Amino acid sequence: MFPDFLAAAVDFTTLKVRPEAFTIPAFNLAGSEWGPFALRWYSLAYITGIAGAWFLMTRMIRQPGAPLNQKQLDDYITWATLGVIGGGRLGYVLFYNPDKYLADPMEIIRLWDGGMSFHGGCFGVIAACFLHGWFARYSGLRLLDLVATVTPLGLGLGRLANFVNGELWGRPTGTDWGIIFPDAGPEPRHPSQLYEAGLEGGLLFIVLTLLFWFTPARLRPGLLSGVFGIGYGASRFIVEYYREPDRQLGILSSGFTMGQLLTLPLIAAGLLLIIIALVRKPVCA
Template sequence: MPLFAIPFPAIDPVLVQIGPFAIRWYALAYIVGIVLGWQLVRRLVQRPGWTIGPEAVDDLLFYVTLGIILGGRLGYVLFYNPGYYLRHPLEILSVWHGGMSFHGGLLGVITASVLFARSRRLPFLEIVDALAVVTPIGLFLGRIANFINGELWGRSSNVPWAVVFPNGGPEPRHPSQLYEAGLEGIVLLLVMLFFASRPYRPEQRGTLGGIFLIGYALARITVEFFREPDAQLGFLLGGITMGQLLSLPMLLAGIIAVLHGRHRSRRRLETAR
């Protein structure tokens, strides 16, 4: 072991266990992230310019939670391990064994938001903007939980802060979960709060969502250079990872959304003259 390698901290992935009932840090991260996001969105939509009321946000909570769980699980099954689950279809339901995909969860939340917007006749892009502001909270907590679980570790490294993970072999590795928590969580949350502090205008709907997509995609693509690819996938064509591949469409969609919002704002200014 290199002189400066850091042993993995002895943190039990199970926070509390009473008989067969156990609360894991990972599950707690999802619960706390959803609750904090819900409360922050309720405050956000009470500011001038937003047409979604706090009562609608309360009802949206169920849709979003379902989208996160179903989308995250199905995304992992389809993107990261389709062969295994094709042979063991009943394992798809075993979410307690782990295996969630952010990109799948994102698609699940978008689908849930579309259904909710149509049922309540609310602007879909405004719902997306509100959710985009608070999503980094869940990302931060989820990555911290990944670190506690000793999973999704980084590539081998000799940096002074490299960590020897229990299931990652004897070599020290980048704590890439913490890199993601910092970039996808803290940094991206500050960026989103900065742009959300500006007056919200209907012609700019979708811009906050676009900024989030750009920020997350850039953060994820960057961290993937330090993160160990999933064992069952390895590197894809050209040395790209699945996380980077899935983030490229996000980056493109985010750029289009931001440019479209700027175009609509410019048109409104020209019309007002």
């Protein structure tokens, strides 16, 4: 009666998914060989997430009382892209694997080898919001509310790409149910990438979208950002109990993972933003 994946372990290789969305074979041009070139799903997730965020925000700023205009938004997207990539990479280096990169600093720029931190990327985006807002003379906090509303789209796509890559798998399920990932041993494991895609991607996107379009939340600076901080932090904290800890760190002496500890300031900041947003008077539409 139940689908196979709810009744028994599934071998990941039988799903026939590949990290590459498509590959251009090697070819000869002007006497030189070029390629092969591959576009990976993970890269495509970043591209689609940023493009999708711009598309949605373009429509959001048409609402009365929007904090910035189309030109300012177009300029900001460049800042945000740099913030996501630069902050995500530096966050991974500092939080998860500092010894490796201290030994060989040139490894930091090898983005194609993987290694990105959401928390670092989040800091990069926040910095981009306030810096661009300061230079362009508009409210960085209100821009952050718009960014927070659309960010779950990119998060969900990124977690789906993690699953397709067969990486960041979950802990053993302890039963016959789960997915057997190629590089994770013979035990069935939780598909924690899909849990994260559903919670911090799908569910959080729905909640924030409904708040923006069907309530006055967009007129209370910091409210949407606060909901995002609490929603993402709580989702990540819960899923970390099912996700395999980073090999180089494991479970810390506190009993938590690094991912869980890094969500605590985010939850606290989210709660503070919500309180401030509700105490202050709303802006005029």
